[in-house]
Amino acid sequence: MSDNTLKRAVILSSGGLDSTTVIALAQAQGYECHTLSFDYGQRHRSELIAAARVSEKMSVKAHKVVALDLRTIGGSALTDSAISVPEQASDGIPVTYVPARNTVFLSIALGWAEVLGANSIFIGVNAVDYSGYPDCRPEYLEAYAKMAALATKAGVEGCPVTIEAPLLNMSKAEIIRVGVDLGVDYSLTLSCYQATEEGEACGKCDSCRLRRAGFENAGIADPTRYV
Amino acid sequence: MSDNTLKRAVILSSGGLDSTTVIALAQAQGYECHTLSFDYGQRHRSELIAAARVSEKMSVKAHKVVALDLRTIGGSALTDSAISVPEQASDGIPVTYVPARNTVFLSIALGWAEVLGANSIFIGVNAVDYSGYPDCRPEYLEAYAKMAALATKAGVEGCPVTIEAPLLNMSKAEIIRVGVDLGVDYSLTLSCYQATEEGEACGKCDSCRLRRAGFENAGIADPTRYV
Numbered sequence: 001m002s003d004n005t006l007k008r009a010v011i012l013s014s015g016g017l018d019s020t021t022v023i024a025l026a027q028a029q030g031y032e033c034h035t036l037s038f039d040y041g042q043r044h045r046s047e048l049i050a051a052a053r054v055s056e057k058m059s060v061k062a063h064k065v066v067a068l069d070l071r072t073i074g075g076s077a078l079t080d081s082a083i084s085v086p087e088q089a090s091d092g093i094p095v096t097y098v099p100a101r102n103t104v105f106l107s108i109a110l111g112w113a114e115v116l117g118a119n120s121i122f123i124g125v126n127a128v129d130y131s132g133y134p135d136c137r138p139e140y141l142e143a144y145a146k147m148a149a150l151a152t153k154a155g156v157e158g159c160p161v162t163i164e165a166p167l168l169n170m171s172k173a174e175i176i177r178v179g180v181d182l183g184v185d186y187s188l189t190l191s192c193y194q195a196t197e198e199g200e201a202c203g204k205c206d207s208c209r210l211r212r213a214g215f216e217n218a219g220i221a222d223p224t225r226y227v
Numbered sequence: 228m229s230d231n232t233l234k235r236a237v238i239l240s241s242g243g244l245d246s247t248t249v250i251a252l253a254q255a256q257g258y259e260c261h262t263l264s265f266d267y268g269q270r271h272r273s274e275l276i277a278a279a280r281v282s283e284k285m286s287v288k289a290h291k292v293v294a295l296d297l298r299t300i301g302g303s304a305l306t307d308s309a310i311s312v313p314e315q316a317s318d319g320i321p322v323t324y325v326p327a328r329n330t331v332f333l334s335i336a337l338g339w340a341e342v343l344g345a346n347s348i349f350i351g352v353n354a355v356d357y358s359g360y361p362d363c364r365p366e367y368l369e370a371y372a373k374m375a376a377l378a379t380k381a382g383v384e385g386c387p388v389t390i391e392a393p394l395l396n397m398s399k400a401e402i403i404r405v406g407v408d409l410g411v412d413y414s415l416t417l418s419c420y421q422a423t424e425e426g427e428a429c430g431k432c433d434s435c436r437l438r439r440a441g442f443e444n445a446g447i448a449d450p451t452r453y454v
Contacts, residue, residue, distance in 0.1 A: 064299050064300065065299070066295070066296060066297075066299045066300065067294065067295070067296040067299070068293070068294070068295045068296070068335075069293060069294040069295070070293075070335075070338070072291050072292070072293045072294070073291065073293065073335070073338050073339040073342050074342055098338070099337070099338035099339070099341035099342050099379070099380075100334055100335070100337040100338035100341060100378055100379060101338070102378070103334040103337055103338075103374070103375070103378045104331070104334040104335055104337075104338060106334075107327055107330040107331040107333075107334040108295075108297075108300070108327070108331055110326070110327040110330055110331075111297070111300050111325070111326035111327035111328070111330075111331060112300040112326070114326035114327060115300050115301055115326050134377065134378060134379055134380060134382065134383045135377075135378045135379075137377065139377055140374070140377040140378055143370070143373050143374040143376075143377050143378075144374050144378075146370050146373070146374070147330070147367070147370040147371050147373070147374045148330070149370075150361065150362075150364065150366055150367040150370050151327055151329070151330045151361060151362045151367055151370075151371075152326070152327060152361055152362075153326075153361060155361065156361045
């Protein structure tokens with residue numbers, strides 16, 4: 001494949017079920033994949049180990065971890081140890097919401113995409129299961145793409161990077177079925193908000209409950225290691 | 228002043244001439260000011276010392292420094308020691324451009340604004356002197372504000388944070404005259420891309436040249452300490 005036809009993508013990767021499925025989808029579409037993770041002071045540090053494991057096993061072109069200390073601004077159960085991770089669903093925007101997190105992560109991905117000359121940024125957001133997060137809605141992603149086209153050299157030169165969210169309208173069970181069809185090994189992934197250092201999931205947080213129900217609804221054995 | 232009428236702002240502060248003038252302008256408009264700086268691997272580290280000094284002397288409500296290692300993605304003379312800072316003007320987008328930097332900084336400011344319940348984010352971008360940077364244009368800032376309104380709790384609830392860029396259409400000389408009228412002590416500030424550890428400016432980089440010409444054009448003595 002010549003450089004002219006090479007498609008290159010930056011993919012936000014948390015080592016979880018959704019973003020790992022996104023890597024498989026981008027690879028199936030012929031993208032050279034560059035995965036990006038963040039060491040942002042999250043309490044579920046084992047996700048960084050999972051992200052590195054996923055990138056290695058899926059043979060991506062490069063995986064980078066950007067250090068960004070979001071504890072400085074606080075405001076979320078995921079970065080502020082004074083706020084507990086809830087073990088039951090709540091109405092409205094959950095305390096696990098990290099203020100402007102997708103905007104921050106997409107923006108650093110945008111910078112790396114510019115350095116790489118990438119065509120697209122992939123993000124595993126989902127409007128079905130995470131309807132409480134404002135930055136998981138299609139109108140948000142459209143506005144982000146418009147802003148990104150004006151923010152960068154590539155945009156100014158007429159080739160703006162695209163923002164791809166292939167899971168946006170899929171249920172968790174659909175995501176899992178698509179991933180299994182593409183050969184994703186979900187035992188590599190970790191979704192829990194408060195996993196142990198050994199990578200065992202709590203089975204109780206929002207993220208665990210959605211994941212477990214997804215496997216049940218998909219009729220596929222759940223490979224997750226629970227505490 | 229009651230909480231209902233308190234106006235609160237997050238202000239991006241580099242310790243330089245522009246962002247320091249912005250703090251003075253926001254204070255003059257009655258904002259409670261929270262300043263935000265970034266330790267992003269920049270070679271001009273003394274800007275962080277200048278930013279802390281400015282925030283202290285101007286008695287802002289709080290100053291935070293977020294650690295964010297942009298060296299991981301590279302691509303700029305300001306974060307990549309393999310690329311030299313040029314000492315003469317060039318056409319097009321300069322190598323001191325940090326990919327998506329304003330987008331990244333605004334996004335972290337957006338997260339902090341959400342935590343604080345701030346009404347506005349102030350940024351000292353300028354379309355006159357920095358026309359080579361795509362993320363200093365008014366159309367970019369408008370698109371950013373639209374995206375931000377869709378990204379956050381506050382936006383969903385009908386009170387989006389505003390993006391204020393009061394220097395956008397001012398020349399460097401005008402900025403300096405406005406600041407001097409508001410009592411800004413520019414000897415506190417540092418604009419150089421490659422200042423010494425003691426905070427002395429090189430006098431040769433783009434940023435130094437624009438600053439020096441600004442004082443000359445304003446007819447105001449330049450308080451900068453040069454090497």
